[in-house]
Amino acid sequence: MINENPILATWSSVAETSEVFPVMPDGCRDFIIKQNPGSPPHLFVSHLMSAPQKIFAPKGTTFIGVRLKPGASIKIHRLIGHPLPDSIQGLTELAYDAASMSGNVSDMMRCLALAASPATAAGDLGVSLRTLQRHTMKITGRTPDFWRRLSRARKAARSILSGAPLHEVAPTCNFSDQAHMTRELKCWFAMTPGEISASRDDSHHPVWSICHLGYDTP
Template identity: 30%
Template sequence: MYREWGAAGVPGAVLWGSVSGGGETRVLPDGCLDLLWSSRSGLLVAGPDRTAHLSRSAPGDRWIGLRLPPGTGPAVFGVPAEELRDRRVPLADLWGRAAAEVTERVEAALAAPGAGSAAAVLTRVARDRLRAAGGPDPVGARVAARLAAGATVAATAAEVGLGARALHRRSLTLFGYGPKTLARILRMRRALDLARAGAPLAEVAARSGYADQAHLTREVRELAGLPPSRLLAPATA
């Protein structure tokens, strides 16, 4: 069971919740950082992944998360995204005693009927941290939007007024990896969305900027660990 809904007050963020049936879940890279509460591990920060993260859980494990859009996480968590790359880190490692206060607020909300109030706690925490930081670096949203739309790294750098090296350094801080890696990840996400909407893979490859379907398959396998045909196959009981 998994669902998503909007996060009021944190532009571009998405709340999500799940109750595990047990086993392994493949989480695809998306350029985002997440603030998570886990019934097993408490409050965690999920850093930006370069490849698919395999999450293992027991039946009944619960998760509530706030997915922050690319470039926003560093302003919330107070550390460069590259320090969290490919990691799941206890929030206490980043915030110390402040994390214990957030944990108390989440646990109090969970004691009330429904999990929506716990999600609201995560949202308020992120919103307050963003305000205290003066908001996210606006370059992050501009870079992510241009790359998501299929712009080249060179064109994106020119549009935001940065040289290639400066854009790379800024991207490591904001996204956890360079703009070329972010562009590959966002292109894969765009391609998979088209495929899920029913477009044939050859058409998906052409519309997403891949040289051909074989190129699409190689890229998806490298980033997601499986070819598109397997990722898109219906789940079996």
């Protein structure tokens, strides 16, 4: 089995004001070191989300993170007792030690992102649907349909943000109709297609985070 680089990206941010901000589902788990002003830093591993999660950060809170590829495995026991890294480089080294990504899983995740249905993905991978369901749950803790729907929703949101007409986005992204697309985008991102489109001119709007590296992004 060929192993791949489990890391998708590194990032950092500083809260310029005290605020509550939504984090959009992206199909990734991150190793994150968060430090509130006047408090010691702490490390945590984010979980897979199926809806936006609201995070409060006091002004001056700093974050550094390493984003793992969708489907990457995490060896939590490697984190226990490990000295807390104080830099992106140190956190990256920890991620390489505690996370892994096999080529087979990478192929599976790529196939699910592109498939019109879990059954189609199973056929493309040369396995039964039941085998795909069992393997996906074992590796990621989520069903094949979770990944397919998330990929489809992210593609649709990015297309809308790029200016594509709503009536073209729905069929292109394999929704049965615009009403179906509206339900799915509200489910994943708590926003309708119209609300996403209305946010196109505000590059600071949280919806633009959907364009960051995550599941289904080339």
